[in-house]
Amino acid sequence: FVYMFGDDLTLSDVPVTKQLIDVYHEQHPAAVLAVQEVPWSEVERYGSVKYKENAPYKYTMERGYEKLPKDQAPSNKVQFGRFVFSYDVIEAAINTATGKDGELWLIDILNGLVDAGKTVIAQPIEGEWLTTGDPLRYLKTTLKFAMERDDLKDELKTFIKDEIMK
Structure with missing residues (x-):
């Protein structure tokens, strides 16, 4: 299923959601999230991702991080509000403890999937992300x-x- 944040829009020849669905059908991961490179000066505004080395698919996420200072962020590839999820995400959400301020954080759910051996893909998109x-x-x-x-x-x-x- 598709999950989107209302404050993130994209301009692209191929709709970003279609790009993610295509990756989902090709790779069969638990989740695909859209990422785009931002200037390092803006990294701390967003959640950044670290890619798994030597993974069968080069955009396999090793870990996601929520709004780290730029000197701690693993990359300037940041996630934004476009996702394609399998139902594994629902099960993971049910089994994920709430985090900061008693909120259920999506990044904790995605990291939980990775920890459980599921594949999460942080796919760079073609087009422009606008927030x-x-x-x-x-x-x-x-x-x-x-x-x-x-x-x-x-x-x-x-x-x-x-x-x-x-």
């Missing part, structure tokens, strides 16, 4: 999507030129 998790990123994402639309981009360019850049 709306704070006011500035929300605005940038909205503008970027608007500029992709033929019915909006010319009027938006005129508005920005005449009203914003004056």
